[in-house]
Amino acid sequence: MGKETVEVRDVPDPTILNSQDAIVRISSTAICGSDLHLYSGFVPTMKKGDVLGHEFMGEVVEVGPDVHRLRVGDRVVVPFPIACGACASCRQGLFSVCENSNPNAAIAEKLMGHSPAGVYGYSHMLGGYPGGQAQYARVPFADVGPLKIESDLPDEKVLFLSDILPTGYMGAEMCDITGGDVVAVWGAGPVGHFAMASALMLGAAKVVAIDRFDYRLAIARENLGVETLNYEQVDVLEALRDLTAGRGPDACIDAVGLEAHSPSAILQAYDRVKQVTRTEPDRPHALREAILACRNGGVVSVIGVYGGFVDKFPMGSVMNRSLTIRTGQCHVHRYMPRLLERIEAGDIDPTCVITHRMSLDDAPDGYLMFRDKLDDCNKVVLTP
Amino acid sequence: MHANSAVTVLRPIDEVYGFWRDFGNFPQFMQHVLEVKVYDDTRSHWRAAGPAGKTVEWDAIVTEERPDELIAWQSAEGADVANRGVVRFSPAPGDRGTEVRVEIEYTPPGGPLGTLVAKLFGEEPQQQVDDDLRRFKQVMEVGEVVRSEGTPDGAHTAGLLEQHPGQPLTEDEARNVRP
Numbered sequence: 001m002g003k004e005t006v007e008v009r010d011v012p013d014p015t016i017l018n019s020q021d022a023i024v025r026i027s028s029t030a031i032c033g034s035d036l037h038l039y040s041g042f043v044p045t046m047k048k049g050d051v052l053g054h055e056f057m058g059e060v061v062e063v064g065p066d067v068h069r070l071r072v073g074d075r076v077v078v079p080f081p082i083a084c085g086a087c088a089s090c091r092q093g094l095f096s097v098c099e100n101s102n103p104n105a106a107i108a109e110k111l112m113g114h115s116p117a118g119v120y121g122y123s124h125m126l127g128g129y130p131g132g133q134a135q136y137a138r139v140p141f142a143d144v145g146p147l148k149i150e151s152d153l154p155d156e157k158v159l160f161l162s163d164i165l166p167t168g169y170m171g172a173e174m175c176d177i178t179g180g181d182v183v184a185v186w187g188a189g190p191v192g193h194f195a196m197a198s199a200l201m202l203g204a205a206k207v208v209a210i211d212r213f214d215y216r217l218a219i220a221r222e223n224l225g226v227e228t229l230n231y232e233q234v235d236v237l238e239a240l241r242d243l244t245a246g247r248g249p250d251a252c253i254d255a256v257g258l259e260a261h262s263p264s265a266i267l268q269a270y271d272r273v274k275q276v277t278r279t280e281p282d283r284p285h286a287l288r289e290a291i292l293a294c295r296n297g298g299v300v301s302v303i304g305v306y307g308g309f310v311d312k313f314p315m316g317s318v319m320n321r322s323l324t325i326r327t328g329q330c331h332v333h334r335y336m337p338r339l340l341e342r343i344e345a346g347d348i349d350p351t352c353v354i355t356h357r358m359s360l361d362d363a364p365d366g367y368l369m370f371r372d373k374l375d376d377c378n379k380v381v382l383t384p
Numbered sequence: 385m386h387a388n389s390a391v392t393v394l395r396p397i398d399e400v401y402g403f404w405r406d407f408g409n410f411p412q413f414m415q416h417v418l419e420v421k422v423y424d425d426t427r428s429h430w431r432a433a434g435p436a437g438k439t440v441e442w443d444a445i446v447t448e449e450r451p452d453e454l455i456a457w458q459s460a461e462g463a464d465v466a467n468r469g470v471v472r473f474s475p476a477p478g479d480r481g482t483e484v485r486v487e488i489e490y491t492p493p494g495g496p497l498g499t500l501v502a503k504l505f506g507e508e509p510q511q512q513v514d515d516d517l518r519r520f521k522q523v524m525e526v527g528e529v530v531r532s533e534g535t536p537d538g539a540h541t542a543g544l545l546e547q548h549p550g551q552p553l554t555e556d557e558a559r560n561v562r563p
Binding site for chain 1: 392394480481511514515518521522525526527528530531532533534535536538539540541544547548549550551552553554555558561
């Protein structure tokens with residue numbers, strides 16, 4: 001209900017507002033690392049009383065008059081970007097930049113030039129839609145987004161199709177991995193984990209995880225067999241040069257985003273002061289390092305969330321060394337069906353990132369534990 | 385007051401032109417327009433919400449019309465809000481649909497003082513035209529104005545400061561906005 005304050009409150013049940021809406025009774029929802037950016041107050045245009053949450057699934061309990069594909073009783077996973085399916089961006093598969101789903105596009109345009117799609121529970125700048133950390137949610141464009149789950153896979157295996165699994169997958173896909181590629185991933189949280197798993201599925205020869213929390217590196221090492229680097233213990237640039245005999249990783253994935261920490265006390269202090277004084281909203285340590293580490297002609301893939309502006313961006317390194325930067329909020333709709341197939345085939349088990357299962361009533365504790373990494377907290381799943 | 389704005393709509397030009405030319409459709413996407421009665425090929429009567437809860441009315445005359453290309457209009461003598469404008473349609477390059485460009489000029493009731501009052505009530509003409517074209521695109525591409533709980537009436541930049549929180553509406557709040 002304010003910066004660093006999340007409360008459980010009774011609100012009205014959602015109702016149909018547009019003819020293509022569905023109402024979903026939520027069976028499972030999760031706290032995302034990007035919810036922590038809202039929690040910490042780094043995303044502008046939050047309002048007291050906003051319902052958070054953009055990773056959720058459940059059962060359809062009501063549909064609007066223009067919903068034809070979904071029916072009451074269907075079990076669905078809901079993608080976090082709201083997309084109309086009819087605009088030029090959606091037709092090209094660029095669902096997270098849907099041109100019609102953000103009624104507050106005018107605010108986003110002022111900050112970003114053009115507006116991305118609306119997102120559940122992610123500020124008024126991205127639409128003012130209530131989120132899914134709730135018992136019920138209204139889901140616009142119900143025929144376009146929600147993925148029907150027709151098998152009896154448990155919620156925990158499919159819930160992350162809503163965001164973090166496709167987000168990690170897109171991070172790896174943007175690397176255009178070919179045989180023999182070495183891929184380094186900054187951030188071994190759940191999104192980083194799925195980026196690593198996807199890089200291996202897409203044929204990477206070696207994957208390197210970079211983080212400062214040993215418990216997260218251990219999850220990656222044990223489940224995926226990747227190399228790990230704790231940036232508080234080693235010089236990452238040097239270690240990556242060693243691992244690749246001087247070349248640098250073929251692709252570098254930033255799965256950290258705007259609240260990165262730096263082992264360099266001076267850079268950390270510089271960015272932290274600028275962020276606190278609101279002269280630089282984002283701290284781009286991971287991104288800077290990913291750029292410097294990448295081999296000449298390689299790809300830097302950015303899936304960590306940025307909100308505004310960054311300072312000291314090593315553009316000279318990008319330009320002179322022919323790097324390609326690829327980025328975007330995940331076009332979740334595009335990846336859901338193929339990743340569901342991967343889960344059904346047993347190629348990937350998304351449950352390995354979950355460390356905490358809680359009741360929705362305990363969500364405030366979940367936010368605190370996740371933010372402060374208490375009790376080796378990696379991913380919190382909430383049940384209403 | 386003068387405003388111009390433009391939008392690209394992913395629909396064929398004859399459909400976009402045809403929808404606009406049927407002025408009875410305007411209340412679907414123009415925030416302030418409450419009702420349009422079409423008298424004949426060139427004359428229509430408009431009723432719109434003005435500042436401070438007042439209703440304003442005028443007759444409009446189509447002064448020039450070129451199918452799939454252009455519609456120009458101006459208000460008739462005796463309008464509460466004297467206004468004139470032109471909308472131009474052109475095919476967007478490739479398969480990108482139709483470009484719609486609008487120019488509007490109007491004199492709010494009460495002359496310069498009225499202009500000031502309108503601005504005090506958050507009625508920026510430029511924002512209004514931008515919002516209306518955003519809503520026009522939504523109506524053309526998805527069939528209706530897109531609503532969030534923060535913006536139950538759809539895109540309305542002037543209302544940003546007093547938006548509803550991003551939480552479900554009460555029964556009473558929802559009653560007026562259901563499809």
